[in-house]
Amino acid sequence: MHLDGLRVDAVASMLYLDYGRDYGKWDPNRFGGIEYLEAVEFFRHLNSIIHQRIPGALMIAEESTNFPGVTTPPEEGGLGFDMKWNMGWMNDTLDYFTTEHDQRPEGHHHLTFGLVYMFQERYLSPISHDEVVHEKRSLLGKMPGDIPEKFANLRLFYSYLVCQPGKSLLFMGGEIGQLNEWNCKKELDWMVLDLDLHQKHQLLVKDLNKFYQEHPALWEKDFSQEGFQWVTFSDQLNSVIAYLRQGNETALLCVHNFQPKRHSAYYLKVPGLQFIQEVFSTDSTKYGGEGKEAGNETLVQDSQGVTISLAPLATQIYEVRIR
Numbered sequence: 001m002h003l004d005g006l007r008v009d010a011v012a013s014m015l016y017l018d019y020g021r022d023y024g025k026w027d028p029n030r031f032g033g034i035e036y037l038e039a040v041e042f043f044r045h046l047n048s049i050i051h052q053r054i055p056g057a058l059m060i061a062e063e064s065t066n067f068p069g070v071t072t073p074p075e076e077g078g079l080g081f082d083m084k085w086n087m088g089w090m091n092d093t094l095d096y097f098t099t100e101h102d103q104r105p106e107g108h109h110h111l112t113f114g115l116v117y118m119f120q121e122r123y124l125s126p127i128s129h130d131e132v133v134h135e136k137r138s139l140l141g142k143m144p145g146d147i148p149e150k151f152a153n154l155r156l157f158y159s160y161l162v163c164q165p166g167k168s169l170l171f172m173g174g175e176i177g178q179l180n181e182w183n184c185k186k187e188l189d190w191m192v193l194d195l196d197l198h199q200k201h202q203l204l205v206k207d208l209n210k211f212y213q214e215h216p217a218l219w220e221k222d223f224s225q226e227g228f229q230w231v232t233f234s235d236q237l238n239s240v241i242a243y244l245r246q247g248n249e250t251a252l253l254c255v256h257n258f259q260p261k262r263h264s265a266y267y268l269k270v271p272g273l274q275f276i277q278e279v280f281s282t283d284s285t286k287y288g289g290e291g292k293e294a295g296n297e298t299l300v301q302d303s304q305g306v307t308i309s310l311a312p313l314a315t316q317i318y319e320v321r322i323r
Contacts, residue, residue: 005058007085012065014039040079047080058082060124071122083124083167089114090126097157098142101149101239101260108236111258115165115228122223123166132171132182140177149260151177151197152289152313155204155282156256159315162208163218163245163254165228170205177201200288207287211280211317217247231255231268240310242268244320252279253318255310263310270305272323279319283311292316 013019017026018034029037047059061070062085072078096110132138143153154177161168173182177198178189192198212218221227231242231253239258244251253276257263270276276299283289292311300307310316 005060005082007060007062008043008081009062011043011061011063011070012067014043015063015067016065043079043081044074048074051080060085062087082122084121085128086114086123086125086166088117089123089164089166090128090131093125093157093160094131094142096258097153098144100144101258104239104258105236108234108239111241112233115230115233118165118228119223119225124169125161125164125166126169127161127171127174128169129171129182132173134181136181138178138181139174140179141181145260147197148288149313151201152260152282154201155287155289156258156313156315158205159208159280159282159317160256162212163243163252163256163315163317165222165245167222175202175205197288200286204282204287207280215247215250215252215279217245217250217252220247231270238263238266240266244270244322251320251322253320255308255316255318257310257312257314257316260312262312265300265307266310267307268305270320270322271303273301273303273306273320274323275319275321276301276306277319278308278316280317281311281314283314283316289314 015036016034017029017036029035050057050059059081060083061079061081063070064087069078070084071081074080092110092114096104096107099107127139139157140150140154143150145153158170158174171182173188176188176190176192179192180189193202227246229244229246231244233241235241240256240263242253242255244253253268253270255268278295278297281289281292281294283292284294285291290311292309292314297309308316
């Protein structure tokens, strides 16, 4: 089956004796605590054996609490998983994106809160099957606005996911902008690729994957605070955030505009900026955007920052060099 590894479901329900149980319906461990000590030891043993016998296999915990050390090696007292399913990021991000554009300023914290705990574990930010079944709608169906705005939001969503720290995971159907929610009893709605906007969205996902592979700043320091630095996080009025992704030798400036409004002269303070060049824009016409092609803008730069033109509902990524 060419499996890369396993996602272990509902880890939290195995780690805690009181999980889902009423008071008096469970017994504490030998130290008087709520941790299921045998389950903790089982996971440490399981992950140790798998990594010993199958180097490179991924063990991912779907764990929804703040249990410490989920991705810490067993020899250091952790559970030994390679990554932890970032439930908080997924829920916050989907809550934000399903909100109408005029209400997004009130939910701006959904874009920033995840960075408070992002580097406490080795996180995987997922979009899973759970989010596109049981009348929750497909990802495209969740997005607000008319059809062009729905696709613009979906392009913004995927590019935002790729730019964030940690690893990223898409679910089948999202890469073609499937209209219907996922159905395990039938194949994907491949026929949508006969439509222009769906073809262009598929090209976006293809190019994003290639861009990710070719730009180490997005993954070399994925699990370290050194790989991320805020540029602006508090502009809830305009629903704009920007941050630096830092690699060992290169850096990228990622800018996201979450409103269907163009900002022709948006200033970003980046002290020590020596060089900046746009290298990716989700607003490109080849992806179905309004036509802000990457690299075609004139940047007004000084030693403290840069003035750029922000396309509506778009991600723009810049190569930068900072003194």
